[in-house]
Amino acid sequence: MTNRVRYKNFDQLSFADLLVYSKLPEHPFWSCVESKIDFSFADTLCAVLYTGMGQRPYAPSLKLKVHLIQAYYVLSDRLVEEKIIGDLFIKRFLQVPVDFFGFDHSTIGLDRTRMGEAMFRACHLYILAQMYSHGLWGDKNEQWIIDSFPTSIHMVRRGAYRLIKHAMIRLVQHLRKQAPKPVRMAAESLPLDAMGVRLSSAATSADFMLAYSKLVAQAYGLLQWFNNENIKPLLEDWKGYSRSQELQAILIRILEENSRPVDPDHHGTKTDLPADVQFEKTPYDKRPKDRIESAVDPEARTAFKRSKATTGYKTQNLCTTEGVILDIRTVPANEHDQDATADMVATLQHFFGQTPAALLGDAAYGHGRHRMKLARQGIQVVAPVQQSPNPTGLFQATRFTYDVDKDIFICPNGEQSVRRSHSPKLEGTQYRFAKKTCLACPLYTQCTHSQSGRSVFRSDYANLYEQAQAYNESLAGQADLLKRYVVERKNNELKNDCGLGLTRTHSRATLQLKALGAAMVVNLKYMVRKLLNPKPGFLRHARSALG
Known part of the structure; x- marks a missing residue:
């Protein structure tokens, strides 16, 4: 061309x-x-x-x-x-x-x-x-390493009331600044006084409930206004309406995640609920875990690791064992480390036709599903196998012997499991022993506290884990696991020398550009x-x- x-x-x-x-x-x-x-x-x-x-x-x-x-x-x-x-x-x-x-x-x-x-x-x-x-x-015979590190953006986490108000303000400001004059004139009749309400410290819980209900009602009214038959023809001449649709989608999701309508049949049973309240806050434990926490940065999330919170994003770094950064991705903080790995590796396989002899990672990249997915791409994962110790301190699952031919477990006392049930959610099978056998067993107090008998869980990927554990314990596996220090050094260079650990920007798109620029510089x-x-x-x- x-x-x-x-x-x-x-x-x-x-x-x-x-x-x-x-x-x-x-x-x-x-x-x-x-x-x-x-x-x-x-x-x-x-x-x-x-x-x-x-x-x-x-x-x-x-x-x-x-x-x-x-x-x-x-x-x-x-x-x-x-x-x-x-x-x-x-x-x-x-x-x-x-x-x-x-x-x-x-x-x-x-x-x-x-x-x-x-x-x-x-x-x-x-x-x-x-x-x-x-x-x-x-x-x-080149090996690749993958790891992630947090990229905090110091995002302000708002409560449900302020979050909804902020999302409304952003939508209304875009409407007033960017919409054509006929659309702005039509929007002047919208009731939006709830956005300007400021509750004093002396406000009662009833005052807050009323203000919250009114704000949510006006937010839904604002969204419905865009779908009005008389307004739709005016929006056709608005070239920047796509951005307005993005802001509407953010507001809709925030409303769905943080508010719910009050059931009129049970309204009278809640004595602390004012009669005019139509919407109430969704209880914190009922809200989705992957909810939006900022109207400005809708992709940012909060994740907890070892009791430490990371608000914003984390950066996935894929490099060679020699230190060349092959790919770098900025993902939400609560996204699992392994989710982006297959696509990152597939990109390099597509453009360069290169497949590593092994992909090294920490325990977060060692899940069985992740190992099988990369195996289909011709890649062996070398990562520690996560152990699940018995929290009660009694007999560990390793004390039980699995019989492959009979598909049963044999306990330390020689008894066999009598039934099993598979859990698609847990990706494994639970094997249970007979209640009478367990209660009469001389090892009962050392094995379980349950009055229903002992059970043992076996993962669908147990064979993969056994093979991985055997390789990790070999001399070659130990040598491979020690190579992970290279990615730690590269992460330190990206975070501290290239400024990805403390950024001046918030959006994921801009952070991704900075991450790619940093990767190019580190490679140079x-x-x-x-x-x-x-x-x-x-x-x-x-x-x-x-x-």
């Missing part, structure tokens, strides 16, 4: 520019990156983002370098603008004149948004392909260390610098 887009160029650098740049020593990082990576792929890749008409844009290859500079130094858009203006090493890397100061911080932010996740991921894959051509990864650092030996430094002697 012919690229018809023509980009801005700076023609040939002036003699004064060349003289200044020639006096600079080689930069230990940027000069090496420029000599090893060809960034021209971005000009063709991102051509679809431009029409080829009007004012010529800056070349995408130039702007990709700007985003890499931002990720390398962990700078805001404004500080990147200052960095480009005042740093000669950066100007030389960008191949712009010494007196160039044309980049505006808003341009940098808009370009990042225009490229989006798909383009950033494509750029990451192109750089990864060039590293592959340099022989930095892709060996036949790895490439410089491997391809240039000894490690480069500043050459301070003029003759050496010019030579």
Whole structure:
């Protein structure tokens, strides 16, 4: 396909520019990156983002370098603008004149948004392909490692009342600012006074119930207004209505998760409920676990691990045992670690035709379902097998012997299980022993406290776990499990050196862009260390610098 887009160029650098740049020593990082990576792929890749008409844009290859500079130094858009203006090493890397100061911080932010996740991921894959051509990864017996780390966004967790109000305010503000004039005029008649109610500290529970019920009722009325037969024709001329539909969907879900109608038949039995209340808060234990907690960041979630809460997201990092980051994903904090793994590996198999000899992970990636899914992709999972000790401290399940032929368990006293029941939810079978046999057993007090007899659970993936445990205990398995320290080091670099541990943004889409930029920078650092030996430094002697 012919690229018809023509980009801005700076023609040939002036003699004064060349003289200044020639006096600079080689930069230990940027000069090496420029000599090893060809960034021209971005000009063709991102051509679809431009029409080829009007004012010529800056070349995408130039702007990709700007985003890499931002990720390398962990700078805001404004500080990147200052960095480009005042740093000669950066100007030389960008191949712009010494007196160039044309980049505006808003341009940098808009370009990042225009490229989006798909383009950033494509750029990451192109750089990864060039590293592959340099022989930095892709060996036949190469092993990959996967792990995750929390990315906290310091999100404010609101109660049900404030959450609904906030979602309504965002929808109404978008309506008033972006809708055509006929739509705005029609919306003036909407009753929305409940959004402005502020309850004092002296308000009673009855006052709060009334305010909450009125707010929910007006929220449903606002949503119903968009479906009114007289309003629908007006919405057809609203080009930005798709964003309004997104905000409506967020509000609907928040209402469904946090409120419920009061049953009129039982209204009189609740003496503490005012007569005018139509809606009430859904009890906390009745709300879904995967509920929205912020109207601004509807994808953010809260997860608890070892009594520590993480509000926001977590970053999945897939890398080689040598330290090359192959893929990186930003997922909600409560998403299970193993959920994104198969797709991440499949992406690399599709683009590069590479399948690792083994995928290393911690116990979170060792579930049987996860092992079977990756086995179908031709991948062996090496991860610790989670043990489920008996919480009562009595006989562990390992004291019972499983007879494969008879499909029964034999207890330490030699008795056999008499019945079994399979649980699709638990993905396993519960084997039960006879009540009379257990109560008469001399080992009863050491085995169970149950008056109904002992039961033993066997997972549907028990054979997989036994094979995995046997490999983990072998010398080869022990050596493989020790290789996981590499991903811990890479996680530390992404979190602390690249700023993913403490971010200035909230949305998952923006965090994903920052994560991909950080992954590209970490890979470029790895490439410089491997391809240039000894490690480069500043050459301070003029003759050496010019030579």
